[in-house]
Amino acid sequence: MAVCSVIYFGGVQAVTAEEIYYNNPIGNMTDIGDPYILKDDGKYYMYATSAPGVGFLVWESDNLVDWEEYGLAYDHMHSDLWATGDFWAPEVIKHGDTYYMSYSARNQEDSLRIAIATSDSPTGPFVDANPDLIADEGSYIDGHFFIDDDGTPYFYYVKDNYENIVDGKHVSHIYVQEMANDLLSLVGEPQFLLEPDHEWEDPNGDYQWNEGPFVIKHEDRYYLMYSANFFAGPNYAVGYAVSDNPMGPFEKSDTNPILTSDLSKGISGPGHNSVTKGLDDETLYIVYHIHTDPNNPSGNRRPAIDRLYFEDGELKVDGPTTDDVQLK
Incomplete structure (x- = not known):
């Protein structure tokens, strides 16, 4: 929701910068999950678990x-059809002049692979460059890119x-x-x-x-x-852990969880978050999903955002909110 401020100079009306307000959930999309927002060249792009049998x-x-x-940013019907379904949790970053999407899906052997x-282009079409990133056997999901200040890339x-x-x-x-x-x-050995x-x-x-997993760096930490917990249940919630090294070890915060259900506000199962910056390119916002019907939690979810900030070395969220909040 946008509101223009009005100032009067000697009876002349002047319109100042537009003020943007939001209330959760944002957008009109439903039946999605795992929202990820990329801010690129002044525009925002949201990717999500959204077309489970086709892509994203x-x-x-x-x-x-x-x-x-x-x-469709990614349409598996235009690939070599390595996957059978369950297209989950896309994440997109820009590195150089190329956009990279990480996602998971179920392969022909019934394992979830990344x-x-x-x-x-941030809108695609995305084409598979490595359809099986992790060499070890098993099921793997929820890939997250993190590039440190020295340019070293990590994958969680x-x-x-x-x-x-x-x-x-x-x-x-x-x-x-x-x-x-x-x-x-990937290079080197995986670190638990x-x-x-x-x-x-x-x-x-x-x-x-x-x-x-989603990593942000603040004051060299x-x-x-x-x-944690089941995504389609009311106990789904967000926590965090801290380390002095991107490879760990990480210590979980005693203040966890930092974002939980609040049924008095109609918020159930907030989780699987990403982080983006507001219009000022400074204020941080946590992007997460909530159950579309809070009284009947399920895989049908909607996106929401709230302000994320640091206080005395602790990570905090102003939320979950449902009232009008001005976007910074």
Whole structure:
């Protein structure tokens, strides 16, 4: 929602800069998940789990609030058909003049695998450049690119509990690995980072989740955000861990979770977040999904945003909100 400020000079009306307000959920898209927003050349592009049997839609916005669907950014029907479905959690970054998409999908052997696709445009079409990024067997999801200040690229990802069984329980683990400079392959050995081990993450359940990694750097420290619990349940929530090194070890915050359900506001299951900057290119916003029907949580979700900030070394969220909030 946009509002123009009006100032009067000697009876003459002058219109100043436009003020943008939002209230959650943003946009009119439903039945999506895992929203990722790329800010590029003054425009915003949103990618999400959105066309599970085909690929991924992309939406465009000039102000982070009003969104228009562009179409399919990635269409698997135009590839070698390595996957059978379950196209999840796309993330896109620009590196040099190329846009890189990480996504996961289910292969012919029924394992979830991570692929890298590239394009010369943020809207696509993205074409597979490496359809099987991780050499190890198993199911892997939720790839996240992070390029450090010195130019070293890292890739965070999840060994999914679909196949990862520990002591008879299905457990998701978060790993990190260095990437080659072309962002098309991994180098070195994977480093284990996180597992569900705090009470709010249900560490004794038959199925356990730490997933959706996203890293931001602040004052030479690395903040690894993640989601825990079942994405289609009301306990899905966001926490974070901190390290002095992008390869870890990471220590989870005692203030977790930092973003949780608030049914009094109609917010259920906030999670699988990314982070983007506001119109001022300074203010940080957490981008996350919530259940479309908070009283009946499911895989049908909608995007939301709220301000993200640091206070005394701790990561905090002004939310979840549903009232009108001015966008910075």
